[in-house]
Amino acid sequence: MKHLIDSLPAKxxxxxxxxxxxxxxxxxxxxxxxxxxxxxxxxxPLTTWRGAYSDGDFMVHLAGLDEKKKWIAKILRELREAGGD
Structure with missing residues (x-):
């Protein structure tokens, strides 16, 4: 993606x-x-705050986290409780 964007004409x-x-x-x-x-x-602080998940974000990235299945279950449970299923 980076290569594609870098090679686009300016316009x-x-x-x-x-x-x-x-x-x-x-x-x-x-x-x-x-x-x-x-x-x-x-x-x-600014970089950290800008990357932290909040309701309405498109995707949660679990890179670097141990126990990914536990985190996925937690996130899905919270979405269901909030009525986001």
Whole structure:
């Protein structure tokens, strides 16, 4: 995708490509209180906040998390409780 975007002519790039200022629009990660997440929030608050999942985001990215099945079950349970099934 990066190569494709980088090789577009300038006019086509302006007409057809938009970069979201919020990472979480397409690729969020679940935020939960851990020392590692607290450090990230303190050291890079804007980047951390922009990537954290909130209701309405397109996708949750579970990269780097252990027990992915547990996280998927938790997220699905929360969606069902909120009426999002």
């Amino acid at each position: 086509e790039l302006r007409d057809h490509v938009w970069v979201s200022p919020m990472q979480c629009l397409f690729n969020s990660y679940p935020w939960f209180p851990t020392w590692k997440n607290a450090y990230r929030l303190i050291s890079s």
